[in-house]
Amino acid sequence: MSAAASMRTRAPLMQARSVTRSYGGNIGCRDVSFTLYPGEVIGIVGESGSGKSTLLACLSGRLEPDSGVISYDMRGRGFVDIQTLSEPERRMLMRTDWGMVHQNPRDGLRMAVSAGGNVGERLMAVGARHYGDIRGEAQNWLAKVEIDLERIDDKPRTFSGGMQQRLQIARNLVTTPRLVFMDEPTGGLDVSVQARLLDLLRGLVRELGIAVIVVTHDLAVVRLLADRLMVMRRGEVVEHGLTDQVLDDPHHPYTQLLVSSVLQA
Amino acid sequence: MSGARESGYNFAYLDEQTKRMIRRTLLKALAAPGYQAPFGGREMPLAYGWGTGGIQVTASVIGPEDVLKVIDQGADDTTNAVSIRRFFQLVADVETTEATEKATVIQTRHRIPEAPLEEGQIIVYQVPQPEPLRHLEPREVETRKMHAYAEYGLMQVRLYEDIARYGHIATTYDYPVMVNGRYLMAPSPIPKFDNPKMQDNPAIQLFGAGREKRIYAIPPYTSVRSLDFEDHPFRTQSWDQRCALCDADDSYLDEVITDDRGGRMFVCSDTDYCARRRANGHVGAQGAIDPVGEKTDALSGDAQ
Amino acid sequence: MADPITVSALSKTFTLHNQGGIRLPVFSDLSLRVAAGECVCLHGPSGAGKSTLLRSLYANYKADGGDIIVMHRGAPIDLVSAEPWRIIEARRETIGYVSQFLRVIPRVPALDIVAEPARAIGVSADAARGKARGLLTRLRIPERLWSLAPATFSGGEQQRVNIARGFIVDYPVLLLDEPTASLDAENRRTVIALIQEAKARGAAVVGIFHDAEVRDAVADRLFEVESFQGRAA
Numbered sequence: 001m002s003a004a005a006s007m008r009t010r011a012p013l014m015q016a017r018s019v020t021r022s023y024g025g026n027i028g029c030r031d032v033s034f035t036l037y038p039g040e041v042i043g044i045v046g047e048s049g050s051g052k053s054t055l056l057a058c059l060s061g062r063l064e065p066d067s068g069v070i071s072y073d074m075r076g077r078g079f080v081d082i083q084t085l086s087e088p089e090r091r092m093l094m095r096t097d098w099g100m101v102h103q104n105p106r107d108g109l110r111m112a113v114s115a116g117g118n119v120g121e122r123l124m125a126v127g128a129r130h131y132g133d134i135r136g137e138a139q140n141w142l143a144k145v146e147i148d149l150e151r152i153d154d155k156p157r158t159f160s161g162g163m164q165q166r167l168q169i170a171r172n173l174v175t176t177p178r179l180v181f182m183d184e185p186t187g188g189l190d191v192s193v194q195a196r197l198l199d200l201l202r203g204l205v206r207e208l209g210i211a212v213i214v215v216t217h218d219l220a221v222v223r224l225l226a227d228r229l230m231v232m233r234r235g236e237v238v239e240h241g242l243t244d245q246v247l248d249d250p251h252h253p254y255t256q257l258l259v260s261s262v263l264q265a
Numbered sequence: 266m267s268g269a270r271e272s273g274y275n276f277a278y279l280d281e282q283t284k285r286m287i288r289r290t291l292l293k294a295l296a297a298p299g300y301q302a303p304f305g306g307r308e309m310p311l312a313y314g315w316g317t318g319g320i321q322v323t324a325s326v327i328g329p330e331d332v333l334k335v336i337d338q339g340a341d342d343t344t345n346a347v348s349i350r351r352f353f354q355l356v357a358d359v360e361t362t363e364a365t366e367k368a369t370v371i372q373t374r375h376r377i378p379e380a381p382l383e384e385g386q387i388i389v390y391q392v393p394q395p396e397p398l399r400h401l402e403p404r405e406v407e408t409r410k411m412h413a414y415a416e417y418g419l420m421q422v423r424l425y426e427d428i429a430r431y432g433h434i435a436t437t438y439d440y441p442v443m444v445n446g447r448y449l450m451a452p453s454p455i456p457k458f459d460n461p462k463m464q465d466n467p468a469i470q471l472f473g474a475g476r477e478k479r480i481y482a483i484p485p486y487t488s489v490r491s492l493d494f495e496d497h498p499f500r501t502q503s504w505d506q507r508c509a510l511c512d513a514d515d516s517y518l519d520e521v522i523t524d525d526r527g528g529r530m531f532v533c534s535d536t537d538y539c540a541r542r543r544a545n546g547h548v549g550a551q552g553a554i555d556p557v558g559e560k561t562d563a564l565s566g567d568a569q
Numbered sequence: 570m571a572d573p574i575t576v577s578a579l580s581k582t583f584t585l586h587n588q589g590g591i592r593l594p595v596f597s598d599l600s601l602r603v604a605a606g607e608c609v610c611l612h613g614p615s616g617a618g619k620s621t622l623l624r625s626l627y628a629n630y631k632a633d634g635g636d637i638i639v640m641h642r643g644a645p646i647d648l649v650s651a652e653p654w655r656i657i658e659a660r661r662e663t664i665g666y667v668s669q670f671l672r673v674i675p676r677v678p679a680l681d682i683v684a685e686p687a688r689a690i691g692v693s694a695d696a697a698r699g700k701a702r703g704l705l706t707r708l709r710i711p712e713r714l715w716s717l718a719p720a721t722f723s724g725g726e727q728q729r730v731n732i733a734r735g736f737i738v739d740y741p742v743l744l745l746d747e748p749t750a751s752l753d754a755e756n757r758r759t760v761i762a763l764i765q766e767a768k769a770r771g772a773a774v775v776g777i778f779h780d781a782e783v784r785d786a787v788a789d790r791l792f793e794v795e796s797f798q799g800r801a802a
Binding site: 087088091095110112113114116117120121122123124125126129130131132134135152153 | 400401410413414416418419421422425426428429430493494495496497
């Protein structure tokens with residue numbers, strides 16, 4: 001009921017206006033605008049080089065757009081243009097109210113630190129200094145992402161690809177962020193492992209009401225995960241709307257091609 | 266001065282420009298306690314790892330009137346300590362001592378003397394690895410940002426890992442500290458037993474890392490807090506034994522193997538402290554039989 | 570109080586850009602009003618646009634013009650122009666849709682698939698599962714299957730899980746796309762009963778029913794989609 005009630009008054013969580021970024025003469029992304037509401041999952045699809053990763057880097061403050069504004073509703077501060085944040089403020093945001101799940105677990109995990117330490121790091125970063133509490137919270141999150149508690153003191157390099165990805169998710173969600181960026185979260189995983197991960201993600205995102213911006217080239221991922229879809233091509237959003245609407249009734253020639261190129265699953 | 270002049274070296278080996286540069290760095294380091302200030306480290310006539318950083322700092326602060334004490338693992342008579350002491354005798358012609366309270370400058374590797382330091386004294390630590398975050402974050406660019414923004418959660422992760430693996434914080438030396446509530450600092454590989462001595466110490470504490478070309482410092486009477494967890498508070502080592510020679514129960518003890526039949530004894534690592542106590546009539550369990558020479562031989566063997 | 574569904578001047582044309590830009594007009598200037606407690610059967614030969622209309626009413630297809638006004642939380646919203654989050658909200662609380670095929674979610678047991686829509690509107694886990702058990706029992710899904718993911722179920726079993734999922738929430742608007750297509754007579758009668766109960770509580774129902782028995786039992790009137798085809802531009 002609370003989720004439904006909060007829908008009544010809809011204040012956006014993030015707004016992007018005319019975000020443009022190019023590399024020399026090459027277009028990264030051009031004139032991208034959208035509004036993200038709390039708890040909403042947006043999928044960004046497109047082929048390699050379509051600009052989706054550039055866009056994600058801009059949105060998550062890792063890349064400065066050439067023009068355009070990205071504003072975020074910061075806890076206790078209201079809407080802030082993320083470009084005006086200082087670097088420490090941005091880094092703080094990234095390890096508290098935001099999360100980032102990378103395609104390659106090596107980019108998102110500390111491979112030399114135990115699973116428990118990986119999950120606990122964000123808590124310690126925001127001042128947790130009680131070992132028992134930190135460990136309890138780490139156990140709690142490992143259970144949520146279905147990692148055997150016996151593995152809590154093992155290093156992630158001994159984990160399978162799917163487990164590493166689930167650990168990355170736990171590591172990010174432990175501070176209950178309101179927005180998580182995901183870059184091809186299921187890339188490089190076996191199909192059966194992908195399904196399990198997606199199902200887990202879907203459950204957690206809904207249970208916790210987290211907003212997600214997920215970049216992928218896999219339409220099955222967005223079909224299962226995303227409420228809304230943006231289709232990118234050559235740096236521009238060519239079509240956007242409800243996920244099932246865009247996939248089942250695509251209007252843009254490129255989206256039609258994309259959808260028809262996928263084997264029905 | 267005569268010794269230096271005769272040897273053909275500039276006073277204290279380094280040229281005056283270099284000493285000025287290092288002194289400036291020292292001032293900067295003292296102004297931002299715990300901050301690793303980069304400096305233009307010079308080639309020294311000994312290999313990295315033998316105290317080149319400490320020697321450059323000592324050479325920059327020492328004057329003809331100073332009295333120098335050099336210790337390695339607490340002992341004045343181990344190879345490294347003897348070499349460095351001789352070096353400064355040769356290039357600066359300064360008086361040297363083994364007595365902690367007589368020294369105005371103390372260069373140390375791996376210990377802080379047991380006798381409390383006083384105002385006016387300078388202690389110079391030799392530092393092999395100045396970056397406490399290095400084990401966890403190999404990228405220098407990143408660790409610098411972590412210091413700049415005081416993002417020290419990662420250091421806590423290392424302590425967490427200790428407790429997860431061993432049930433307690435197993436780090437026993439180079440135990441990380443927060444200086445003046447701002448900078449995370451590696452205290453050099455001193456035993457954590459010595460960490461509390463850094464807190465509010467009346468002496469000036471200087472740290473020199475030769476290979477990494479970093480200097481950092483703790484001004485007198487500065488807060489130096491050892492990191493810990495609420496439910497795993499910082500604790501120093503303690504021993505069931507007393508010093509076998511001087512009967513001290515408050516000093517850092519080395520375990521010394523005395524024969525090849527399992528014989529062993531615990532003795533003060535601070536040789537000056539131990540000798541002074543014995544001179545004052547304190548006698549340990551084996552203090553009466555064991556001549557001083559034998560004990561120090563054992564310690565020399567123990568040092569790297 | 571306004572009718573739960575009011576469609577006016579609705580038009581839909583598919584343009585196949587990758588097949589030479591062929592335009593396939595489906596309907597135009599289509600109007601339809603469904604009252605509370607009424608069941609309208611979309612009628613006409615195959616290809617008349619029945620499914621397209623039904624999917625448009627769920628905003629699964631995007632109409633080109635006109636509007637689809639649905640009473641949601643006591644106020645009208647236009648599914649053609651509403652923001653995505655609003656449509657998602659309306660789907661969660663107001664508009665139920667039973668498709669021909671169950672979209673299986675890997676690893677999720679049948680019981681939870683059925684209970685999920687109730688959970689999504691805030692029903693407690695126990696209450697939602699209790700209701701799901703009741704529906705699965707009525708639809709004769711053996712209890713031993715409840716804890717399994719329906720990927721391996723037969724077509725008829727999957728369809729019944731799908732129906733249970735569509736009826737677990739008392740949606741004010743129900744869209745049914747051949748709900749009885751692969752069911753035996755007994756189960757068909759159960760579905761008829763479920764539809765009649767929905768009507769009795771005031772749901773506006775729009776469906777495609779090829780089966781004459783079902784159609785005769787539940788439909789209050791037939792709606793000829795084909796008659797709006799000729800006017801397509």
